[in-house]
Amino acid sequence: MATPKSRTYRLHLSEEGTDAFLECHSRLARIARRFIPYGATLTVAMLLIEALDGPELCDELSAPAVIRLTGRIEHFVGASPLASALVV
Numbered sequence: 001m002a003t004p005k006s007r008t009y010r011l012h013l014s015e016e017g018t019d020a021f022l023e024c025h026s027r028l029a030r031i032a033r034r035f036i037p038y039g040a041t042l043t044v045a046m047l048l049i050e051a052l053d054g055p056e057l058c059d060e061l062s063a064p065a066v067i068r069l070t071g072r073i074e075h076f077v078g079a080s081p082l083a084s085a086l087v088v
Helices: 015-032 038-050 054-061 081-086
Strands: 007-013 073-079
Touching: 007 015, 007 038, 007 081, 015 038, 015 073, 038 073, 038 081, 073 081
Parallel strands: none
Antiparallel strands: 007 073
């Protein structure tokens, strides 16, 4: 029986975005009280985004505070097959 393979995602973040991702990752790990892969943080973020309706998501993504998180620093994050199912 074949096991589903993980998938790697490329994130383009600013320094502020990198710091925000790492802060969220650290917070999630503290809540879980476990060492967790970075992909777990990405999957949780994707699940939260999926829960938003269209207009709410558009408003959230166009907010200046969110726009500042994108940038030219490239990060590769592996995630579980669950994350792949969330990507359209």
